[in-house]
Amino acid sequence: MNIKQILPGLAVGAVVLLTGCPSTTTTDAPVVAKPVTVGKLKQFGGKIFSIPSPIELSLLIKESGLAYDAEILNKDSKVDQYTTTAQKALNLGIYGADLGYTSIYERPDASIKYMRSVRKLSDQLGISDAFDNKTIERVEKNIENKDSLLVLVSSAYRDCDDFLKRNDMQNIGALIITGGWIESLYFAVQVSSKKPHKDVMKRVAEQKLALNNLLEMLVLHLSEPGVEDVRNKLSELEELYQGVQINYTFVKPVTDAKNKITTIKSKSEPVISEEAFKAIATKIIALRNQIVE
Amino acid sequence: MKKFLIIALISGFTALSTTANAQMCDTIADFCGKTFTNSYISDGQSYRALLIDDQTAEFQTTFYGGTQYRVSACSGFEEGALIFKLFDSQGNLLFQSNDFGNTAYWDFKVESTLECKIEAQLDGTYSGSGCAVILIGFKE
Numbered sequence: 001m002n003i004k005q006i007l008p009g010l011a012v013g014a015v016v017l018l019t020g021c022p023s024t025t026t027t028d029a030p031v032v033a034k035p036v037t038v039g040k041l042k043q044f045g046g047k048i049f050s051i052p053s054p055i056e057l058s059l060l061i062k063e064s065g066l067a068y069d070a071e072i073l074n075k076d077s078k079v080d081q082y083t084t085t086a087q088k089a090l091n092l093g094i095y096g097a098d099l100g101y102t103s104i105y106e107r108p109d110a111s112i113k114y115m116r117s118v119r120k121l122s123d124q125l126g127i128s129d130a131f132d133n134k135t136i137e138r139v140e141k142n143i144e145n146k147d148s149l150l151v152l153v154s155s156a157y158r159d160c161d162d163f164l165k166r167n168d169m170q171n172i173g174a175l176i177i178t179g180g181w182i183e184s185l186y187f188a189v190q191v192s193s194k195k196p197h198k199d200v201m202k203r204v205a206e207q208k209l210a211l212n213n214l215l216e217m218l219v220l221h222l223s224e225p226g227v228e229d230v231r232n233k234l235s236e237l238e239e240l241y242q243g244v245q246i247n248y249t250f251v252k253p254v255t256d257a258k259n260k261i262t263t264i265k266s267k268s269e270p271v272i273s274e275e276a277f278k279a280i281a282t283k284i285i286a287l288r289n290q291i292v293e
Numbered sequence: 294m295k296k297f298l299i300i301a302l303i304s305g306f307t308a309l310s311t312t313a314n315a316q317m318c319d320t321i322a323d324f325c326g327k328t329f330t331n332s333y334i335s336d337g338q339s340y341r342a343l344l345i346d347d348q349t350a351e352f353q354t355t356f357y358g359g360t361q362y363r364v365s366a367c368s369g370f371e372e373g374a375l376i377f378k379l380f381d382s383q384g385n386l387l388f389q390s391n392d393f394g395n396t397a398y399w400d401f402k403v404e405s406t407l408e409c410k411i412e413a414q415l416d417g418t419y420s421g422s423g424c425a426v427i428l429i430g431f432k433e
Contacts (some may be wrong), residue, residue: 187423209406250385
């Protein structure tokens with residue numbers, strides 16, 4: 001580490017020393033947990049895998065013209081029945097996805113209920129900093145404004161992710177992300193079973209890529225309670241995803257420097273049989289129901 | 294006694310430096326988040342790494358077809374301290390920020406779903422913090 005990197009740290013450290021300890025726990029732990037360095041290559045946050053936001057899938061469901069369906073959401077009244085840390089973390093992810101779904105479909109009353117469930121579980125998990133009173137107030141203030149609500153909820157989940165990484169609680173973060181991913185997939189297969197939609201089914205098939213990342217992420221936390229069980233169930237889902245083939249062709253991207261945008265024109269096409277889709281859908285429904293029950 | 298004091302001082306400075314780095318990374322992440330306007334929704338995750346000299350950090354992600362993404366890359370409070378590159382799963386280079394003055398953010402309109410890899414590296418000519426932050430957002 002060179003002096004340029006050390007000096008700001010020492011300077012801020014001296015300020016902390018002179019002004020006393022920070023008032024919250026958010027600054028007590030290292031920012032990057034267990035970085036893995038292989039030669040000159042380092043992986044973000046130790047070994048972090050990016051999992052797509054559940055909101056992306058819910059947006060596609062709405063854009064596909066599929067109607068709002070409250071029946072596919074987890075009941076907010078179940079929030080008190082989750083007792084273990086793993087159950088709480090998985091269902092925090094599930095309620096977060098439900099909150100995203102109700103926000104997208106502009107159902108403020110339902111959004112408030114799910115926000116309360118999210119708050120309750122995050123309190124119980126000791127991560128209420130990300131969903132503090134200020135955030136709740138801002139969400140409630142913007143409850144009628146879908147766009148602001150989605151930005152606020154997503155930012156709160158990013159704060160939550162930051163907090164967990166700083167405090168060496170990545171196992172909880174992994175379960176929250178897993179819960180959100182499973183719930184969004186559950187929405188997709190449920191709405192597809194009622195009214196099949198080509199784009200939604202295609203997106204379910206494309207989850208093969210995210211599932212690989214998710215499994216690799218969970219493997220890092222197998223010694224933590226509840227993680228191995230979820231990983232094993234997702235491994236069964238992975239086997240079913242072997243029936244999905246993704247054909248990819250590289251096409252040179254086009255960049256518009258003036259508008260700071262690159263259009264990625266490469267083509268990919270998932271190939272999935274109806275039978276394979278049904279098997280995947282059945283497994284996702286069973287997995288999700290086991291988590292929320 | 295002298296040896297003990299030296300060890301205590303080094304340990305103290307190491308702990309302070311770690312805490313300070315954490316605070317600095319938080320501040321950089323907040324700063325980086327400002328490149329997201331209200332039309333971009335965060336993916337709910339924050340990707341960070343402490344880099345030294347010419348180390349490279351990387352992670353895999355999925356970009357969905359029909360979606361526009363914004364990737365923001367920061368390491369300090371001035372634009373250009375972090376170079377980022379985007380590759381597809383076959384290793385084809387799709388974008389590199391140093392072609393565009395180390396821009397702090399870039400948008401990607403994705404026609405077809407793809408698995409990609411994002412790599413980040415400090416630009417040695419800037420007095421960055423060593424803390425690399427990448428954020429991803431998507432447009433509704």
